[in-house]
Amino acid sequence: xxxxxxxxxxxxxxxSAVAVxxxxxxxxxxxxxxxxxxxxxxxxxxxxxxxxxxxxxSYSEPAWVTAFVDAGKLPPVAERLPKEPLVYKAANMPDGPxxxxxxxxxxxxxxxxxxxxxxxxxxxxxxxxxxxxxxxxRTGPLFTVNxxxxxxxxxxxxxxxxxxxxxxxxxxxxxxxxxxxGNPFDTEDIAFYWNDVIMDPEVTPxxxxxxxxxxxxxxxxxxxxxxxxxxxxxxxxxxxxxxxYGNFCPGPSHVLKPKHPKxxxxxxxxxxxxxxxxxxxxxxxxxxxxxxHRPDDIVVLRRNPYYWKVDETGQQLPYxxxxxxxxxxxxxxxxxxxxxxxxxxxxxxxxxYVESLKKAADPASPARLAFGPRTIGYSLLPNLSANxxxxxxxxxxxxxxxxxxxxxxxxxTYALDRQRLGDSLVKGPFTTQYPGGxxxxxxxxxxxxxxxxxxxxxxxxxxxxxxxLTDSDGNGFVNVANGDDLNVTLLTxxxxxxDKNLAEGVVAMMADAGLKVTLNxxxxxxxxxxxxxxxxxxxxxxxxxxxxxxxxNTDKLAPVGPQTAINHRANPAGELDLLPFEEExxxxxxxxxGSRDSAERIELMKTYQKLYTENLFAIGLTxxxxxxxxxxxxxxxxxxxxxxxxxxxxDNIIRERVWVAADxxxxxxxxxxxxxxxxxxxxxxxxx
Ligand code: GLA
Numbered sequence: 001x002x003x004x005x006x007x008x009x010x011x012x013x014x015x016s017a018v019a020v021x022x023x024x025x026x027x028x029x030x031x032x033x034x035x036x037x038x039x040x041x042x043x044x045x046x047x048x049x050x051x052x053x054x055x056x057x058s059y060s061e062p063a064w065v066t067a068f069v070d071a072g073k074l075p076p077v078a079e080r081l082p083k084e085p086l087v088y089k090a091a092n093m094p095d096g097p098x099x100x101x102x103x104x105x106x107x108x109x110x111x112x113x114x115x116x117x118x119x120x121x122x123x124x125x126x127x128x129x130x131x132x133x134x135x136x137x138r139t140g141p142l143f144t145v146n147x148x149x150x151x152x153x154x155x156x157x158x159x160x161x162x163x164x165x166x167x168x169x170x171x172x173x174x175x176x177x178x179x180x181x182g183n184p185f186d187t188e189d190i191a192f193y194w195n196d197v198i199m200d201p202e203v204t205p206x207x208x209x210x211x212x213x214x215x216x217x218x219x220x221x222x223x224x225x226x227x228x229x230x231x232x233x234x235x236x237x238x239x240x241x242x243x244x245y246g247n248f249c250p251g252p253s254h255v256l257k258p259k260h261p262k263x264x265x266x267x268x269x270x271x272x273x274x275x276x277x278x279x280x281x282x283x284x285x286x287x288x289x290x291x292x293h294r295p296d297d298i299v300v301l302r303r304n305p306y307y308w309k310v311d312e313t314g315q316q317l318p319y320x321x322x323x324x325x326x327x328x329x330x331x332x333x334x335x336x337x338x339x340x341x342x343x344x345x346x347x348x349x350x351x352x353y354v355e356s357l358k359k360a361a362d363p364a365s366p367a368r369l370a371f372g373p374r375t376i377g378y379s380l381l382p383n384l385s386a387n388x389x390x391x392x393x394x395x396x397x398x399x400x401x402x403x404x405x406x407x408x409x410x411x412x413t414y415a416l417d418r419q420r421l422g423d424s425l426v427k428g429p430f431t432t433q434y435p436g437g438x439x440x441x442x443x444x445x446x447x448x449x450x451x452x453x454x455x456x457x458x459x460x461x462x463x464x465x466x467x468x469l470t471d472s473d474g475n476g477f478v479n480v481a482n483g484d485d486l487n488v489t490l491l492t493x494x495x496x497x498x499d500k501n502l503a504e505g506v507v508a509m510m511a512d513a514g515l516k517v518t519l520n521x522x523x524x525x526x527x528x529x530x531x532x533x534x535x536x537x538x539x540x541x542x543x544x545x546x547x548x549x550x551x552x553n554t555d556k557l558a559p560v561g562p563q564t565a566i567n568h569r570a571n572p573a574g575e576l577d578l579l580p581f582e583e584e585x586x587x588x589x590x591x592x593x594g595s596r597d598s599a600e601r602i603e604l605m606k607t608y609q610k611l612y613t614e615n616l617f618a619i620g621l622t623x624x625x626x627x628x629x630x631x632x633x634x635x636x637x638x639x640x641x642x643x644x645x646x647x648x649x650x651d652n653i654i655r656e657r658v659w660v661a662a663d664x665x666x667x668x669x670x671x672x673x674x675x676x677x678x679x680x681x682x683x684x685x686x687x688x
Contacts (some may be wrong), residue, residue: 024414024459027614031333031454033432033440039370042144042640047151050092050141051309053158053174059314062100062321064673067687074305074675077316082176082603086155086309088657089315095635097311098659103322103343103669105633107342107496109330110524112299115282115290117206118251119195119272120665122525124299126333127344127650128325129206132302134285136171137240139552143642147443150551156185156250160376166234169217173225173402177308179283181679183254186224192253194219196260201270201367203260207246212561214248215239215593223589238554238593245647246553249330252283255679273579275569287318287656289676291684298670299325299614304685305675309656319659322669325463330496340366344650346643347627348376350425351499356629369629371640374441377434377543377623380416380490380503381567382409383536384579384617388571390534398480399488401538402467404579408615411463412451415513421505422622425498436620437547437612438578444605446549449632451614457682460513469515477516491536494521502621534569541566545646550605552646554593557608558585558617569617581615628653633664 009109018222061077075585086208090097108126115121123129130140137152145153154160160171177185197203198211211217215236217229228261242248259274277284277293285310288301301323309317326332326342334352336342338359345355347369349533360369384405392400402408422431435452448452453459464470469478469486477485492503502517510517517538522530531539554566561591562570570576578586585608592604611617626643636658643649660666674684 003608008499018287024410024462025456027451027453029447030435030440030450031433032622033374034429036429038372038625038640038642040089040639042638044146045092045144045353046149047145047153049089050144050153051086051088054087054152055084056087056310056314057311059310059316060307061316062303064687065303065672065675068175068305068675071687073401073685073687075311079177079188079439080182080306081316082174082178082308084158084175085177086158086174088654089310090312093311093539093657094638095659097313097315097658098319098635099662100315100319100321100659101499101662102320102419102665103324104655104658105324105326105336105668107326107328107333107336107345109328109333111327112277112293113525114273114277114278115275115279116251116256116272117192117201118256119268120204120206121272123527124325124327126325126330127648127655128299128649130245130286130300130650131288131323131655132282132284132286132290133245133249133251135245135247135666136173136243137248138651139241139244140647140649141638142646143652143653144638151237152244155244157243160659162235167231169229169231169239170222171227171229173227174308176338177285178286178306179252179254180289180304180306180676181252181281181283182306183252183283185285187221187227188224189250189253190227191221192257192260193248193250193511194287195263196257197251200262201322201461203271205247205634208563209242209247209541210563212564213242213555218424233594236593240553241552241554244552245651255283261301262561277679279680281679281681283679290321291671291674291676293578296327298327299686300670301325302674302676307656311657318656320655322671323655324668324670334629337367337631338365338369340631343631343634345629346649347629348643349496350376350422350430350624351501353426353430353496353627354428356627360629362654365632367631369627370640371627372640373645374432374625375439375548375621375624375642375644377439377547378499378621379434379436379541379543379575380412380506380619380621381539381541382412382618383534383538384568384582385534385571385577386574387575389569390536395487396537398486402486403537405467406615407463407467408416409619410529411460411467411469411513411515412510413616413619414456414463415460415509415515416506416619416621417455417509418620418622419455421502421509422624424505425622425625431622431624434620434623435613436616436618437603438550439548439623442548442550443563444602444609446606446609449606449609449613451610453616457513466513468572471514475516477511478514488515488517489520489536490517490538490540491520491522491526491530491540491546492540494523495527496542499542506540506621531566539567541618541678545644549646550592554589558589560586560589560593582617585611585617586646633660633666635659637663
């Protein structure tokens with residue numbers, strides 16, 4: 001099979017026997033990024049300064065919630081809370097403990113597919129899932145944590161301990177916390193997540209977590225609030241990061257389990273679809289639960305009366321009674337946040353910067369806008385699998401073989417005028433030429449280990465020739481053996497203007513260098529499905545947290561497992577056909593995961609960066625800062641909150657402790673004085 005594919009590929013390309021040896025421009029270190037200062041410095045603290053677990057002398061709740069207690073519809077607040085709730089410290093709150101009421105009006109470009117996050121259903125992004133699903137640890141707020149104390153924050157896991165040999169991790173859950181319908185949260189939920197989601201090959205959670213994500217751990221339940229994970233190697237601390245958002249966020253086993261085929265559910269397909277997006281009050285551990293969904297219009301969330309976090313004065317959180325998600329477009333999120341008809345946006349599409357900045361500069365602007373570090377970046381990822389991932393046809397297979405050719409990848413990078421690409425999004429000091437790999441300005445970045453191939457159409461042409469590609473018919477595009485133009489398809493996400501603009505820029509620049517590229521622009525879930533199934537030659541990709549923080553999602557830095565890297569996954573037989581430099585990358589990343597020696601870790605990341613950028617594992621395009629836009633009426637928005645670092649700003653700003661002063665509340669609640677009803681029931685309920 002493999003040999004036949006390669007033969008077909010060679011035939012299609014008409015690879016010339018005589019290798020072309022010509023002069024290409026020498027690689028250098030990357031040009032310095034234009035100076036752009038983040039606005040607002042975080043206040044650095046230790047994790048225990050932010051929150052702790054403890055019993056308080058008394059607890060309180062909004063008066064209208066007490067009406068539910070008085071009517072016999074809810075137990076008293078002290079009985080709904082765990083014995084020792086998570087308590088946010090007043091001293092760490094930018095504006096102190098707050099008051100109840102009001103709503104945060106989000107606008108999102110995604111759409112909820114259904115509530116089975118654990119079987120791969122998306123809630124529509126933009127923070128809707130982050131507000132509903134809670135995880136064992138939490139990393140968003142780490143942008144404010146001292147480097148000497150840098151470890152994930154406890155969350156549903158209140159503590160953990162390594163055995164002396166580092167091969168067993170004992171995790172203690174918060175005791176007595178409850179789901180939003182009052183059902184206990186305990187190791188039954190952990191066991192279901194582990195055995196019937198992670199270990200069940202038929203079930204893939206939304207963010208793709210698998211055994212490999214957790215270092216191939218063996219998990220054992222000890223008691224209702226304790227479990228252990230055992231490993232072959234000592235102290236795989238990255239597992240603590242893998243317990244944060246996206247991954248170890250258990251679902252409500254009491255509703256999920258009966259629909260799972262192992263426990264009498266009809267089929268895996270039926271399991272995935274058992275909790276459709278019109279099902280209301282799906283139980284959450286988050287601060288809110290969904291009570292209304294009007295397709296293509298709005299999703300409304302109301303406060304979870306069992307939420308297990310409080311402030312130091314004993315007020316049960318969240319302060320905000322309602323969360324709204326207008327179902328619109330990502331670009332509209334910026335427009336509405338700036339106009340004051342929406343409350344929040346991650347300004348991340350550089351095309352909107354100038355207009356947004358201008359409007360936000362007006363003292364009368366309803367929104368405050370603050371730029372953070374340069375952590376929004378895009379890459380062009382060549383599909384490096386040539387042994388069947390995504391089942392390419394003969395044309396696709398020929399492109400895969402080319403993608404694996406270093407000269408071909410060099411041709412792509414030489415053909416890119418990154419300055420022009422960045423300027424096409426926004427002029428000014430925002431964008432910087434991005435060679436790929438770790439971002440300049442992040443803690444593990446080392447310029448001397450970063451290889452940059454300068455823009456040169458001539459060098460690109462030489463490199464194409466060195467890869468055996470020539471323009472045999474003189475029409476300006478390099479050809480395959482039968483005389484057709486070589487045609488590469490570029491998969492891109494069409495929900496964001498930036499992705500499309502970059503993709504169009506790439507198409508034009510490749511044309512200048514003689515390579516025909518065709519766009520395949522897909523929306524939302526179709527894009528994700530094509531990406532995850534390997535159905536692409538090249539892909540334009542907005543980079544994730546791994547390249548910013550290194551410690552978060554470390555396994556995604558290289559193809560360390562069959563499904564970890566975006567652009568190189570295993571074929572259906574589970575085989576990975578890694579190139580020699582990828583083998584080196586994998587070794588380096590695994591050594592990093594296995595090391596607790598910070599000097600060694602720094603060196604390993606230099607090696608990683610060199611391997612990545614010199615060999616062009618992926619090809620960097622542009623990187624720029626994002627800005628957080630939040631309506632001015634909100635209190636407790638931490639200074640210097642980046643829109644993206646360990647997680648998105650919807651996690652970073654700790655929304656459950658955000659509040660609005662009584663005289664600034666806007667009266668925009670759609671379901672005032674209501675709480676989520678019973679799972680599957682009709683939505684919001686009143687006290688009487
Ligand atoms: C989308 C948006 C981001 C952020 C995330 C949160 O990806 O583009 O700005 O809101 O959702 O999941």
